[in-house]
Amino acid sequence: MKRIALFHLETLMWIERLGTFAAAAQRLNTTQSAISARVREIEQQLGIALFQREGRRMVLTARGRRLVQASEPLCRGLEQVLLEASDHAGATGTVRIGSGEIAAASCLPAFIQTIERERPGVTMEIELDLTARLLQQLLSGTRDIVFLAGPVASPGMRTAPIGSVDLVWAAGAAVAKAGGFATPLPVWSLPDHSPLHAVTLATLESHGLSPRALHTCNNVRTLIEIVANGTGAAVLPETMIREHLSTGTLREVLPRPRQSVHFEAAIRTRERDPVILDLFARAAGLEIDGPGD
Structure with missing residues (x-):
């Protein structure tokens, strides 16, 4: 019979925290069968059941909860002492x-x-x-x-x-030279659950602008390339287009939004x-x- 070791208690804590043996195995860089074996070893040593299944989750029994609650500060305290002794340099x-x-x-x-x-x-x-x-x-x-x-x-x-990151209304050099929003432009944005999308709609409304079309793309770098190649305008993070602005491949076509992200x-x-x-x-x-x- 194997004695209960620190890794057994750590296993219990991660199962309790994440809810499944599979998630605990992933977090501890081992296999689900290894996690199951550790739980069996503890249960056999103590002679009690530690988990019961509720749907897809494994839930601690009352005794299991008491064991985890008592063990967690001991395990974390030991880890903290060891890390502090090495100034955290040995953290793994x-x-x-x-x-x-x-x-x-x-x-x-x-x-x-x-x-x-x-x-x-x-x-x-x-x-x-x-x-x-x-x-x-x-x-x-x-x-x-x-x-x-x-x-x-x-x-x-x-x-x-x-x-926070400032936002910029930008378009490619050719679009900016042609007058930007002097004529209706297609506008590009991140999808509607992004803060950039809300800023895009709010500033278009505040300037009384109706884009020819409002397109979305879920990748900022792709948005930057689309706009830099002359297809419309977009609200973009200043930190990500700073170089484009300095070289002139992107130019500002409206005042910067007051909102930042x-x-x-x-x-x-x-x-x-x-x-x-x-x-x-x-x-x-x-x-x-x-x-x-």
Whole structure:
């Protein structure tokens, strides 16, 4: 009979947090069968059932909840002591990071560079997605840290502001030279659940403009290329088109919107993993690159 070890207790905590053996296996970089074996070993050692199935989720029994509640501070405390003893330099593990495209272009490279330099034992898994899906992934436990267009409020989430990005009404050089909105233009935007879409509609209305068509695309870099090639105009993040503006391949065709897009780093409120908390503290110190001079 195997004795109960720290990794057994960690397994229980991740199953309780994520709700399924499969999700816990993914988080711990092992197989679902290995997770099941660990649970059986603990149950056999203690002589009690720790989980019961409710639909697709595995839910702790009353005794299982007491064990996890008592074990979690002990496990996290030990991890914290060991990390602090090495000034976190020995931190290891996989951290799953989600980001929107604008935040990824504006602040993620500096964050990644810092983590790679100061936490070389940490493996990063990065996925770009839309804010609504990133929020769902964070709350469901499939992402550990996310960078969101905000402000976003949720009782299950802890956030830290990391700055804002100014927006620019831009068109290609030929369109701008021909007078921009002097004649009806096609307008391009991110889909309607994006903050950029709301700003696009609001500023068109405030200027009394009716575009020839309102097209959408869910990729900002593709939007930039479409507009730079002379197909209409769009509200675009200044940080992502600064070089285009400096070279003249994109030009401003309306006054800049007063609205900007704010960004936040976020983790789950219940997050206790010291490595993730350390990375979140670093993310909270980020500042998105501000407007150019």
